[in-house]
Amino acid sequence: MPIVQVDNLHKRFGSLEVLKGISLTVERGTVVALLGRSGSGKSTLLRCLNGLETFDSGSAEVAGHKVTAQPAALRELRKDVGIVFQSFNLFPHLSVADNVTLAPRLVHKLDKASAGALAEEMLARVGLSDKLHARPDQLSGGQQQRVAIARSLAMKPKVMLFDEVTSALDPELTAEVLTVMERLAADGMTMLLVTHEMGFARGVASQTVFMLDGRIHEAGPPVEMFASPKTREFQQFIGQSLK
């Protein structure tokens, strides 16, 4: 049974229809890269999957939870679905450890000792064990993004969403974040990511989805799609991206 199931999803912002009937299934343990130009609807689709955006029609089910606008149901879904943002969005008033353990303590009612151990475990996973007591503003962008990943992982999600997580980073900082994500994929995490990192999509993703104008234009295993694009638009897109 697929862990993500999207059926005929439609979404409009006012008069602008940004998702024009998206259907998508994702199997457990796979990595799906959503590609496309700005405005193609890929970020909106991702945000619909954890209820940060509402949709007008169609349905979506993620990790066994139907996506609704109902707050309690949405919280249940979000316990199992993590998201990492382009702009990190760490909590600036909390230490790195508190950023990581805030939600487990409040939502999973973790006690102080277990929370401390969890923070250490999660930060070790992203290679930041030495930053436990640092403040977010004392970290580089790449480090902040790795803390954001650790914060999300601390909730033990079944699915992780990544919304252009390296777009705000310099190339060398991008690499450290991608390494963490690659390890996560190798550990079997189900991941959906919106990215402009073609190399990563090609090398790590099990499936690539090319979106154009609110629709899925072409989808398939990256090896085939990159080697022999079926549509002119995707061919143009990778041509421009590799330039």
Place this chain on the structure above:
Amino acid sequence: MIRDYSLAEALFLLDSAKWTILLTLLGTAFGGLLGLLVALARTSTSRLLQRAATGYIATIQGIPVLILLFLSYFGLSRAGLNLPAIVAASVSLSIYASAYLGDIWRGAIQSVPVQQWEASASLALTRAQQFRTVIIPQAVRISVPPTVGFLVQLVKNTSIVSIVSVVELTRAGQLINNATFQPFPVFITVAAIYFAICFPLSWSSRYLERKFNANRPG
């Protein structure tokens, strides 16, 4: 008989400043409590609460604090509720403060970036948990300078209650002046006492601002 302006008169002024401080504290405490409710209502998801809070802020801010004082002192006594002057004064200052503090804190809550709401919501926090652990702590930092700025105004605005014969600092100054006919030394003393109350407030605001800024992302 015209009295001299001596140490005894100056001490009387200093002593009356305790009412100024008490009125400020009461106005801050009750106005702050009510103001917090106003700010939470104004930023809630309920349209009804939002509108009620907006209406309250607009109404109170549109009325001079002097009229609020008349309403609670003369108005309520006509209605059969005879409030002691100090209570009527505290009530009117609290209502006045609640509208301004409510609006200041509303602004502070709304200036926390929307991404902080999104990030905390995505971690399955309830709205109350988001407010308590993510939004309010950041809003507090933003709101310190304007809040203290308003409190300085509040200290000075307590002088208005001299009209309903609460002998606070300003009223005490008038009484001493009437007895001594020495307006300059009397009101310079009064001014100096107000300054002595307000200046540490302003200074602490700048101190807190610096302290918080040291920990803020660039």
